[in-house]
Amino acid sequence: MKILYDHQTFTANRFGGISRYFYQLMSALRRQGIETSVAIRFSNNEYLNQNQWSRTTSFQYFLGYRHTNRLFSLINRLWSSVQVRRGQYDLFHPTFFHPYFLKFIGNKPFVLTYHDAIKDKFGDRYGHVDNASKAQKQVLFNRAAHIIAVSENTKNDLIELFQIQADKITVIHHATHFRNLAVPDTFQIQIPSSYLLYVGSRDSYKNFGPFLQALAPLLKNDSTLKLLCGGGGTFSVDEIRLIEQLGLTGQVVHYAINDLILYRLYQHALAFIYPSLYEGFGIPILEAFAAGCPVVLSNRSCFPDVAQDAALYFDPESGRSIRQQIESILIDPGLRQSLRQKGYRRQEAFSTDQMVNQTLEVYRRVIALEATTDLKEFSQYSVQ
Template identity: 55%
Template sequence: MKVLFDHQSFSGAKFGGVARYFYDLMHNLKYHQGVQVSLSLLFSNNEYLKNADVKKPMPFGYFLGPGLTNTLFSHINRANSAFQITRHNYDIFHPTYFNDYFKTFLGKTPYVITHHDAIPEKFGDKYASLDGFTKDYKQRVLDNAARIIAVSENTKNDLLEIFNIAPEKIDVVHHSTHFATYKPDDDFDIATPERYLLYVGNRDNYKNFDVFLRAIAPILKKQPDLHLMCAGNGKFTDIEQKLFYELGIHKQVLHQEIQNDDVLYRIYQKATAFVYPSLYEGFGIPILEAFACGCPVVLSNTSCFPEVAQNAALYFDPKNRENITHEVERLLDNAELKLELVKKGYERLKDFSPGNTARKTLDTYKKVLGK
């Protein structure tokens, strides 16, 4: 079987959950499922592809600034993808995002699309357009797909609620994490505070960072040796730093860039707890990353979180500051509870291997081809 993936999630993304998902999927399909995988990508600074033999794109400098340069190379990559699609040297096409430029070139070859979340549809009216595609646009892409992969039962339910799709057209294939088998360099370490709560990723919109910050500020003030480490998504803005000062916790809130997987792994591994206060996620890969690194997890009780973590985490109402404070404090004050959650996290992680994701995705491809 030959499967062609396109450039969309890799052109301008150095990191990110969607790019990581597709990289891991391609690698495991190729090396563990015997699938012939192709990626139509010429230029990218994506970290996951730097040492990959699935595809080694050419890196580029930001000579026009990040925005314009990414746009330029995205157009070049799209033209290359269109050319590769017209060759029809594959059985199934799997676009890595929702732009339907490919429909002109695809002909009768079937495509499968992965739907990661319904965040734009659920929060677009509050935070403006979050991905640039209208509901009607996505409906057309979903309608024309041979099958749809939803990354959780929660995402499948959102698809059925928001879009007009037959349930039997959707396969649920959970995300996974390569951290399940990842081993960082034994000699590599990173300087961190002795005790810190870990927050990973974006800090805006539905991520609920401001509410979370106000909820844990009293804990930080009572425990001056405790810190909050925010990993990834760029340095703090002036507005964020102003809030840190207003809350009296500016000396305890730190930012850490994620240069590579070794850094991210060690940050999880050394954290007192990982806290995930988001109002909504389609899956929540950081939960699995924390499990794999032996880090206790405290998270929102909304969307897919209970489906993914089950009994391996503590839960709070993300809109209730007092409840967030209570659950975080409960974990901090109970060493036995932390050990219990770490043990349950390792156990829960067994259900989310990259091999399982690749095998179930291959099952979807086989349904399309009637195999």
Template identity: 45%
Template structure:
């Protein structure tokens, strides 16, 4: 059985959850004898495929960022995907994002669509008016032979927003790619006592409400910090907020690679995940793998994925966030209990399992 993927996510992402998902999926499928995979790609800067073992391509101007770079990549990559589609030398097609360009070249071949979340639908005000991802997604959801949702929560949202037939959707969980190296020392000057916040600080990630919730805790303990990993430098608006809360010197930001990230998880007092919405929540598994106590929102997919491995709070309440943080910071036994339960919970998730379940879906389309 041969599965054809496409260029989309490896054209647009250097780092990111979706390209990592396809990298891990195809890597695992490659280990089985039953499946041949192909990713048509001519140029890319994607980090995960950089060793060129999965696909040979040209790493073009990887250290330069300029306007129109993605358009140039698309100019080369899209026709190459179209060429492979036209040749029809595959059994199942699995696009890596929502551009429906391929529909006219598919013939009668089945295609599988992975839906990661419904952020465009739930938080439409966050996206520019000319963003057509939601319309494209809706079209492909209608046309797909099978849909993979990465959580029961995402499946429920698909049914709610698009009216999708439940029998068409299969839930396949993701895995974890982050494991701390023993005795690694980064040589980065970092605070001794800190809570960790990971990734984007955009609207639905709920950073502002989180920081307001913990401000009084930071004010009472000047040796306690919040470390923001990734998400870019603080904006002027964020700096103003931190100044007004009198915690500007206790909230720091770092851009980190995976190895450094694992070290920051491992050494944090706790990882706080106050997101208002997640399709899955990969950082949940990362914190489990690194032995970091998890505090997270009690909404969307997070309770489904974290199970009993987290201390939960209401992400819409600063008071609830504050109380949960205090409870965990002041209780060493609770922190140790969360770490232990996190390691146990992690055993339910792996990329090998993701690949096995996806393979079953591919096969079901050929019988």
């Protein structure tokens, strides 16, 4: 079996998210003897560039990030188009939703993974999320041999938004490599003695501003308590202004992260807080579980499905609800310990082996069905 993946997410992203999902998938499949390849020539993606099989070259930001990204995205798209047209694979798995490959793929089957419905469900309400239009996605979903959804909630969104038959969709949960992350005992970081943790981008649908306003009274009531924000880029001018207006300068701190730093941040936090208004899955939940960090979540979208009873939940549009749940975990060590134990147990449902094996089963079904279809067409042609 030969599986071809394309360049899209590996051109656009250096770390995390979708690129990590595909890299983990490819790496695990290769360990099982499945031949996988990425149709890409240039990438700054840290996952691809740390292995021996991707054969990518880093590109420099000599024209500025935006212009450089566009240039190498075009080069990669041309290269990917050539590889798709050559047809030396059994199945193609695009890593995002640009339809460039449709004119080259012929009768080869392809599978798509749908990570979240934020843009398709809410349009411009939450600002820029991705460049793929709903119409583009509809064309791809109609042509795809099968679709993978990362949660039951996301599957329901696919059925509602794109009128896709349920039997064309398989739910395969994400996993996290944090379960097997080897963090040396000698690796330590400077952290406050008492802090809450927020991880990732702070885009509009992430609900960071309202969350911070809700949290402010608890922070002001205890000057030793901090909010650490891991990743997502440094604070914007507007975020700095909000922090100053709330009187929280010095208590809300940004940390640049890698895997080891992030693990330590989870490990020592009083709780990880995820206040998003909508998500497709929420990999940081699994990361927190793996590191033994209590989890406090928005009660929206997929979160109750993913975390079940291993988290506390709040209404993300109610400052009072956010504040009450966070306060309850701050004052109750027994509750924090209970959530740690529940998180350890809940993470067992999200193993990398399970994700890979379920995906491989989808691939096999699609390839087998395609072979059966080809035989029928050949038989009909021969009779005529």
